[in-house]
Amino acid sequence: MANISLCIRFYAITCLVLLTVCCGSCKKNSAASTAFYYWKQNFKPDETQTSLLKTSGSSKLYVRFFDIKWDAGTGHPYPEAIVRFNKSPSLQNIVPVIFITNQTFERLGKDGIDSLAVKSNTLIKKLAQKQGIVYQAIQIDCDWTLGTKESYFSFLKSLKHTSGKALESTIRLHQVKYQFKTGVPPVDRGVLMFYNMGKLSADLKAPNSIYNPKDAAAYIGSLPNYLLPLDIALPVFSWSLQIRDGKIIQVYGKIGRNELNNTANFKQTAQKDVYVATNSFFTVGIYIKAGDIFKLEESNKETLDEAAKQLAAHLNKKDKRTIIYYELGNLNLSAFKAADFKEISAYF
Known part of the structure; x- marks a missing residue:
């Protein structure tokens, strides 16, 4: 009996060791790299953020250079929220990012597309040269529609x-699942935004709109057939929905768990992540009325683990891709460790 017991223990330990080795090997075999977005207008990463970039193994930073919106008064597109570099980028690999509203392409005539591409490129070069940034790629963020597809794709060709x-x-x-309807942009790579996949809802029982596996499952089965190589953008942010009289008043990224846990102003309800304002007051420049309900939606390490596992199951791990976390400028550093990003990226 003693010999049988020893054999069983030896077998169990051996299996555990083999499992650990296999899992470790699986993580090491990941071809993915880690990167971050920086979306704040004032580019000034602090020491903690800079340290996170180094210790997380991030060698690339996607910096929002400016937005492009439509000016109804002049009838022309214009750049807004142009980045101000209060600190020179320490990383050598910087990718300029431009956000363009869909309305811009709804209003822009065909004769203005080439001009917009030239002006956009000129402003990117000017901002980069001033900081000594040598960039190899440009990323465009635009939620195009069927009605703007032709104009947007023409802009991309011109900018290229x-x-x-x-x-x-x-x-x-949805642009992955219905690629033959929405079109595939004429670019070198796509960046799948794996967040904001549900509708904002005043229903307190509605799932997290930043990420929930049920909504994601309806789309990701089409990933293996998508016609562009894809990098992945994952959420590391939170927001609170301010609800009054059963309607969403506003969405605030500045009001998070720390603010809502202030018992002088809020009371947590029996339902998880739902709070009620106990009095009327101002916080971070926002007026809160007594009785307002705040529904907290956030992403954390557990959320990212679930999202990464679900998504990675539909992607070829042999493909080299960048996992980009949105975003460094407003990241709650108390909620994440550098090791967390290494572990999440390793799923891919």
Whole structure:
């Protein structure tokens, strides 16, 4: 009996060791790299953020250079929220990102597309040269529609020709599933935005709109057939929905768990992540009325683990891809460790 017991224990330990080795090997075999977005207008990463980039193994930073919106008064597109570099980027691999509203392409005539591409490229070069940034690619973030597809794709072709750089375009989940209807942008790579996949809802029982596996499952089965190589953008942010009289008043990224746990102003309900304002007051420049309900939606390490596992199951792990976390400028550093990002990226 003693010999049998020893054999069983030896077998169990051996299996555990083999499992650990296999899992470790699986993580090591990941071809994915880690990167972050920086979306704040004032580019000034602090020491903690800079340290996170180094310790997480991130060698690339996607910096939002400016937005492009439509000016109804002048009838022309214009750049807004142009980045101000209060600190020179320490990383050598910087990718400029431009956010363009869909309304811009709804209003822009065909004769204005080339001009917009030239002006966009000129502003990117000007901002980059001033900081000594040598970039190899440009990323465009635009949630195009069937009505703007032709104009947006024409803009991308023109920008590619004008800049001579590699081009990337953000891709939403529905644009993957219905690629032959929505079209595939003429770029070198796509960036799948694996968040904001549900509708914002005043229903307190509605699932997290930043990420929930049920909504994701309806789309990701189409990933293996998508016609562009894809990098992945994952959420590391939270927001609170301010609800009054059963309607969403506003969405605030500045009001998170720390603010809602302030018992002088809020009371947590029996339902998880739902709070009620106990009095009327101002916080971070926002007026809160007594009785307002705040529904907290956030992503954390557990959320990212679930999202990464679900998504990675539909992707070829042999493909080299970048996992980009949105975003460093407003990241709650108390909620994540550098090791967390290494572990999440390793799923891919």
